[in-house]
Amino acid sequence: MKFFVDTAEIDQIKELNDLGMVDGVTTNPSLIAKSGRDILEVTKEICDMVDGPVSAEVVALDAEGMLAEGRKLAKIAKNIAVKVPLTWAGLQTCKALSDEGTMVNVTLCFSANQALLAAKAGATFISPFIGRLDDINIDGLELIEDIRTIYDNYGFDTQILAASIRSANHMSECAKIGADVATAPPAVIKAMANHVLTDKGLAGFMADIEKAGIKIL
Numbered sequence: 339m340k341f342f343v344d345t346a347e348i349d350q351i352k353e354l355n356d357l358g359m360v361d362g363v364t365t366n367p368s369l370i371a372k373s374g375r376d377i378l379e380v381t382k383e384i385c386d387m388v389d390g391p392v393s394a395e396v397v398a399l400d401a402e403g404m405l406a407e408g409r410k411l412a413k414i415a416k417n418i419a420v421k422v423p424l425t426w427a428g429l430q431t432c433k434a435l436s437d438e439g440t441m442v443n444v445t446l447c448f449s450a451n452q453a454l455l456a457a458k459a460g461a462t463f464i465s466p467f468i469g470r471l472d473d474i475n476i477d478g479l480e481l482i483e484d485i486r487t488i489y490d491n492y493g494f495d496t497q498i499l500a501a502s503i504r505s506a507n508h509m510s511e512c513a514k515i516g517a518d519v520a521t522a523p524p525a526v527i528k529a530m531a532n533h534v535l536t537d538k539g540l541a542g543f544m545a546d547i548e549k550a551g552i553k554i555l
């Protein structure tokens with residue numbers, strides 16, 4: 339499973355990228371607003387740092403506006419994936435941009451039917467939002483499973499990009515289901531390293547190291 343990092347914070351992307359943990363980046367208007375940076379400027383900086391796809395989201399609601407914005411975003415770098423919402427206008431834009439050879443990430447997906455439409459419209463990525471479904475007591479991971487089954491049934495190339503990930507558990511569950519990509523905030527990716535028994539084991543080793551005065555350097 340590929341890891342995308344879900345942030346527009348350059349320092350955080352760099353730290354994970356230097357460790358080889360970043361296969362791509364996703365941003366959205368809320369993350370751009372949080373960064374306080376100009377969307378074109380910060381997106382270019384991310385594209386220069388990361389080799390994989392960098393999702394940048396349109397802000398227009400109509401197909402004509404989305405297409406114009408998408409074309410402008412696509413000019414930033416070769417690794418841009420234009421992010422469009424899963425609306426009818428978003429699907430029209432997805433089809434047009436995909437036909438032009440631009441990667442498209444269709445976002446705000448909350449149902450298997452929406453994912454089916456995005457694949458038919460030529461999406462490179464479909465972004466089902468796990469956490470936001472969990473928030474309203476609908477099993478977000480079940481949606482990932484359903485989309486996996488549907489895409490495999492018909493051999494769709496669209497990659498399942500599990501989004502709105504809130505925990506390390508979401509990451510391992512997505513990997514078990516077979517999501518192609520998971521995008522997560524840096525803190526969640528770092529939390530994957532944590533285990534209570536690792537901490538306990540290390541504390542025991544440290545106590546013995548001190549008792550025995552073990553030194554290597």
Ligand code: E4P
Nearest residue numbers: 344364365366470501502503
């Ligand atoms: C993905 O592309 C979205 O930017 C993101 O995962 C949304 O996550 P949230 O529901 O935690 O805001």
